[in-house]
Amino acid sequence: MGEWAVLIEDNGKTHVIEIVDDVRKYKGLGVFNTATLLSDLSFGEEVLIGQKYLTLMPPRLPELISGMARRAQTISSKDAGVIIARLGIGEGDIVLEAGLGSGGLTLHLAKAIGSDGHLITAEARSEHAEIGLLNLERASSCFTGFPQHTHLEGMIEDVVPELEFDAVILDMPVHKPAIEKCAPKLKLGGRIACYAPTTSQLEACWNACEEAELTIEWAGELMEREWGKTAKGGMRPVNGPFGHTAFLLFAQRR
Ligand SMILES: C[S@@+](CC[C@H](N)C(=O)[O-])C[C@H]1O[C@@H](n2cnc3c(N)ncnc32)[C@H](O)[C@@H]1O
Numbered sequence: 001m002g003e004w005a006v007l008i009e010d011n012g013k014t015h016v017i018e019i020v021d022d023v024r025k026y027k028g029l030g031v032f033n034t035a036t037l038l039s040d041l042s043f044g045e046e047v048l049i050g051q052k053y054l055t056l057m058p059p060r061l062p063e064l065i066s067g068m069a070r071r072a073q074t075i076s077s078k079d080a081g082v083i084i085a086r087l088g089i090g091e092g093d094i095v096l097e098a099g100l101g102s103g104g105l106t107l108h109l110a111k112a113i114g115s116d117g118h119l120i121t122a123e124a125r126s127e128h129a130e131i132g133l134l135n136l137e138r139a140s141s142c143f144t145g146f147p148q149h150t151h152l153e154g155m156i157e158d159v160v161p162e163l164e165f166d167a168v169i170l171d172m173p174v175h176k177p178a179i180e181k182c183a184p185k186l187k188l189g190g191r192i193a194c195y196a197p198t199t200s201q202l203e204a205c206w207n208a209c210e211e212a213e214l215t216i217e218w219a220g221e222l223m224e225r226e227w228g229k230t231a232k233g234g235m236r237p238v239n240g241p242f243g244h245t246a247f248l249l250f251a252q253r254r
Pocket of ligand 1 (some may be wrong): 008072073074075076098099100101102103104105106122123124125128137151154155156157173174
């Protein structure tokens with residue numbers, strides 16, 4: 001077992017735990033020494049902590065996402081997967097992301113870029129950056145390869161570095177100034193993704209990308225509908241909200 005592991009409750013609640021020889025408080029679990037309690041266990045084994053049985057599992061990306069510290073609203077795997085695929089992000093890319101927020105998307109980006117890539121994040125609010133950077137630090141200990149990471153404090157439009165990017169992702173309430181400053185820094189063929197919770201924001205992104213001479217490739221939303229087994233057999237959509245996350249726009253520098 002490495003420095004980090006996850007403990008999963010029966011209800012799926014996931015706790016990301018550092019294996020350290022020190023008595024610490026773990027929110028929702030209690031006060032204990034993880035090295036003493038867990039070092040002799042193997043992944044897949046159960047442990048009783050207080051009244052709860054928890055399963056010890058390796059800290060893979062989905063577990064790190066489930067158990068991440070949260071403050072700002074995160075981009076979910078549904079949207080992260082398509083952002084990575086449509087921007088063509090992979091090994092060795094130079095990728096700019098703003099705002100970092102809780103780092104939900106950033107964890108996916110770091111995994112996709114790998115150790116040869118460079119991930120640049122920017123965040124306007126230090127209290128959000130604190131959470132995002134904590135999640136990234138954990139991930140850097142858990143992933144086998146982790147990109148070079150540069151974090152910039154401030155509004156991205158004020159701090160864009162002198163680099164050329166393979167991809168830029170902007171998740172923020174006001175995109176236009178960021179698009180104006182980031183679009184010229186895209187490599188030829190590089191792409192930008194804008195994540196916009198409302199239609200007026202989406203339209204503003206479309207207009208700003210066109211003004212920045214980018215070619216719009218796709219705009220819209222992704223809907224996800226979960227299915228489950230019924231008590232009497234067969235499968236059907238599960239009851240629950242069919243919620244909206246945000247609209248996405250992809251554009252390319254040609
Ligand atoms: C919804 S959160 C980002 C969540 C992140 N994508 C995730 O998956 O966890 C939006 C963040 O953008 C930050 N922000 C807003 N405008 C910004 C700007 N112009 N430059 C950098 N960060 C900005 C906010 O402080 C906030 O933390």
